[in-house]
Amino acid sequence: MNGHLAVVGLGPGGARYLTPEADAALAAAQALYGYGPYLARVPMRANQTRHASDNREERSRAAAALAHAAQGMRVAVVSGGDPGIFAMAAAVCEQIEAGPESWRALEVAVVPGVTAMLAVAARIGAPLGHDFCALSLSDNLKPWTLIEQRLDAAARAGFVIALYNPVSRARPWQFGAALERLRRHLPPSTPVVFGRAVTRADEHIDVVTLDHAAKLEADMATLVIIGSRETRVLARPGKLPLVYTPRAFLEPSA
């Protein structure tokens, strides 16, 4: 009997952003694996075991879930947002490649979800309305110099930039350094959006300019969007502004 592993995107947090497909995949699982706070979002169901692990244990969590599925079980690994964006789907693929041949015979289904940058962008207008890139600021698995090269390339080429994992306890200076780097390429007035805990009870959205961005707090629950030279801020009476990047390219390239 073949086992089945689903890697399920829970979306940004609010229950109304979980897709029916993801909900069905969770309901069908005999065992759930994930980071504790993500597992806590999933309704309890009978005849289902739960295996919580710490944030930085992606590798061992993926391996344990695969070994469990290989016993012929239906197993789900949960991810915040979308499992394919700086999350569990790549960790599972890495373990399949490194693991026993039998893991390649498992049924594997990745169930997409609304990733944080889409939810934050939606809250404030359409800052990702034109070409953009998504970059993790974590230098746990890649050198900082590579992150700098990518920030330079993205800003110079006019991409809007979504920054995942801007700050953690172990990485206190990287976000400030990234902003400083981006200021070499982008005007001080470039709009920057901070979206914290988007769609959850403690959601907080801020819009600032690049020259003031460093003064704002970011943490692991924050997604930061750095505009391009095209990105506009449209003030509205009594409301958050609309931040958007037009579909048309208007200025000559810098």
Place this chain on the structure above:
Amino acid sequence: MNGHLAVVGLGPGGARYLTPEADAALAAAQALYGYGPYLARVPMRANQTRHASDNREERSRAAAALAHAAQGMRVAVVSGGDPGIFAMAAAVCEQIEAGPESWRALEVAVVPGVTAMLAVAARIGAPLGHDFCALSLSDNLKPWTLIEQRLDAAARAGFVIALYNPVSRARPWQFGAALERLRRHLPPSTPVVFGRAVTRADEHIDVVTLDHAAKLEADMATLVIIGSRETRVLARPGKLPLVYTPRAFLEPSA
């Protein structure tokens, strides 16, 4: 009385990828605006008018929906995928900026959805598992030279690249030219994923290498993902391979 405009992401197509939040926004609307085939995905409801328009009429569709909402109505504009990614949210913001002052007083809600690149990536593993960018190949609203600069920058810097709008009837050569451009920077063996009509009945996913990619057909319903030097293809017996980009950067920068 204030009007209300929702810009609603329908997800990639399959009904099970529509979020409950999007479904609720559609149900609450008195009038629906959108491209005909997208409107056709929305269940018919009583006391709701429908205003279908052609694919390339984003500007007039957004303006008509805003004018309708400004009469104190609840109006929804529908988008395939996520409305903030090469879709209607930016078009609505543009029209608000260009339109009468009263439009800035409207309640505007953008409801995110699963955009095509997430759905295609999920079907094949985790090709977007590390830093990536999203680029529209349409040169209707930006010069082709800018698109080439961005392809160069993204490939050189090691971003995986998701290509939206690779081909249309009016733009037959651009996709081939983009592949040719990318071959200057990436090895012939770079994995390329073609995802057509993902999550719909006629879904079709292909994995090829960059040197063979030009031989495959792409159209407006196709989302193409070009791997980076890090992206791996993991063969599996009797199944599509898993395509994924590891979370760790292993090679020296090119």
